[in-house]
Amino acid sequence: MSTKLSSWITSPLVSLVFRLFLGFVFVYAGVMKASDPQGFANILCSYRLLPEWMINPVAILLPWVEIVVGVSLFVGIWIRGGALVASSMLTVFAFVIGISLARGLEIDCGCFGATNCEDSITWFFLVRDTLFLAMGAYVFLFDQRIAALDRVFGKQVK
Amino acid sequence: MRKEMIISRIREGIGHAVLLIILGLLLGTGVNAIRPGGLSWIGSQSSSPVAVDTFQDLRKISLDEAWSLYLDGKVVFLDAREHSWFQEGHLPGALNVPVGDVKAGLKKVQSLDKRGLNLIAYCDGNECSVAAELARSLERYGVRSVKILVDGWFGWIGAGYYVEKGEM
Numbered sequence: 001m002s003t004k005l006s007s008w009i010t011s012p013l014v015s016l017v018f019r020l021f022l023g024f025v026f027v028y029a030g031v032m033k034a035s036d037p038q039g040f041a042n043i044l045c046s047y048r049l050l051p052e053w054m055i056n057p058v059a060i061l062l063p064w065v066e067i068v069v070g071v072s073l074f075v076g077i078w079i080r081g082g083a084l085v086a087s088s089m090l091t092v093f094a095f096v097i098g099i100s101l102a103r104g105l106e107i108d109c110g111c112f113g114a115t116n117c118e119d120s121i122t123w124f125f126l127v128r129d130t131l132f133l134a135m136g137a138y139v140f141l142f143d144q145r146i147a148a149l150d151r152v153f154g155k156q157v158k
Numbered sequence: 159m160r161k162e163m164i165i166s167r168i169r170e171g172i173g174h175a176v177l178l179i180i181l182g183l184l185l186g187t188g189v190n191a192i193r194p195g196g197l198s199w200i201g202s203q204s205s206s207p208v209a210v211d212t213f214q215d216l217r218k219i220s221l222d223e224a225w226s227l228y229l230d231g232k233v234v235f236l237d238a239r240e241h242s243w244f245q246e247g248h249l250p251g252a253l254n255v256p257v258g259d260v261k262a263g264l265k266k267v268q269s270l271d272k273r274g275l276n277l278i279a280y281c282d283g284n285e286c287s288v289a290a291e292l293a294r295s296l297e298r299y300g301v302r303s304v305k306i307l308v309d310g311w312f313g314w315i316g317a318g319y320y321v322e323k324g325e326m
Contacts, residue, residue, distance in 0.1 A: 034189070037197050042294060045287075056197045060190045065182030072178055080167055081174020088175075105258050108298065120261065140171060141164075 012144040018135040019143055022086055023074030025132065030066030032113030037063070039114025046107040047100055063113075065089075073139070076148020080140055087136035094129045097121055216293050219278055219305040221313050227276050234270050236263075236279040236304065238292040239311070247323050249280065249314055257288040260295045271301045280307035280314070 008014075033040045041059035044050055050058060065085070072082030093111070100107065100121055108114070109121045111129075145151050190196040219227075227233040228250065235252035237244045244254040253270075255263040271277060277296075279289040293304040307314070315321060 034186075037190070041197065046291060046295075053200060057199055060197050060199070061183050061186040064186035064189065065179055068178050068182040068185065072174075078174035078178060080171035081176075081178050084168075084171040084175040085178055103258075107295075140167070 010142045012142075012146045015139055015143040016146045019073050019076065019079065019083075019139045019148075022132060022135050022139065023070045023072070023082075026066045026070030026086060027074060028070075029112050030063040030068075030070055033059075033063035033110075034067065036114050040110060043108050043110030043114055047096060047105070047110075049096060049099065076145060076150055079143050079145060079148060079150055083136050083140035083143065087133055087140060090129055090133040090136055094126060094133060097126045097129060101126065216290055217305045218308050220308050221317055221319075224278055224307055224314075225317075225319055227278075233276040233278055235307070236267065236277055236289075236292060237311075238279050238281045238288040245324055247311075247315075247321050249311070250320050250322050252280075252322070255279075255292060257292045257295065260292065260299070264296075264299055267296060267301055268299070271303055277301070277304045278307050279304050280310045283310040283312040284308065286310065 037059045040063065041055050044055045044059055045052075066089070069082045069085045069089070072078050073086065097109070101123065105121070107120060109125050111125065224233065224235075228235075235249040237248045237252040237254045238257050239254075240256050241254055244252070244256075248254070253263060253266060255267060267277065279292045279296075281287070281289040289306050289310065293306060296302075296304050309316070
């Protein structure tokens with residue numbers, strides 16, 4: 001029973017679903033932010049966590065790191081690297097959202113750029129981010145490179 | 159999962175993670191350099207580069223114009239500062255809408271906007287950004303007519319105009 005449960009939990013298909021989903025989310029989030037860096041800079045400013053000199057550089061660079069990581073996960077190349085960066089970013093985002101909620105800020109999340117569709121941050125955003133983080137950790141630990149470009153380069157699954 | 163296996167995965171992951179981050183940084187730098195209207199890296203050298211860069215499209219109004227509108231009874235001032243500062247003194251008839259608590263005063267602001275009144279946000283002066291942040295937040299809730307008072311609170315009292323204290 002426990003072996004069955006264990007094999008289900010570490011199923012390569014589960015990891016594949018998580019990887020494709022996270023890859024899509026990161027590419028989408030990155031493209032939305034990169035399409036309006038000024039709007040994203042506004043949102044970073046409203047969090048009041050970064051010093052002013054860091055806001056524009058982060059608004060310029062962060063979306064592209066998200067896009068690269070998303071593509072890495074989606075097409076399955078350097079998966080563990082992609083999962084590690086994704087999980088690290090999601091950890092930082094979770095801290096930022098948590099701190100902002102604790103401070104009572106009513107600001108746009110900016111998770112998917114400066115759209116007008118998102119309401120102010122709530123605990124839901126923190127829960128969602130934590131779920132994504134769990135998926136990232138799962139992919140890092142259990143991904144077996146199903147439908148992944150990493151296989152094309154002939155690396156063995158360790 | 160064996161310990162060595164985890165360590166080997168972490169090693170491999172870190173190496174690739176660094177390469178992915180470098181690739182992302184290079185792409186971001188390159189695209190920003192070639193795209194029309196790319197963001198400046200450090201903004202201007204003023205004390206509030208972000209405010210200058212990100213709020214420049216907001217409409218501004220001078221002290222004299224604001225005073226004239228006030229005398230005509232066609233304006234409501236929005237004080238974007240914290241409540242304690244508001245209590246110590248504010249522009250006549252001002253509504254306190256701290257930028258961190260926009261939703262609390264949103265309905266009131268929306269109804270004033272619908273009545274066609276001029277809405278003018280202010281904070282301490284030219285160096286503060288919360289009035290612009292308030293105007294930007296209100297834009298997201300559909301209130302797009304808010305102007306920013308140039309010189310803010312200190313400009314107003316410096317000009318010797320009438321002020322009020324305490325609660326509204």
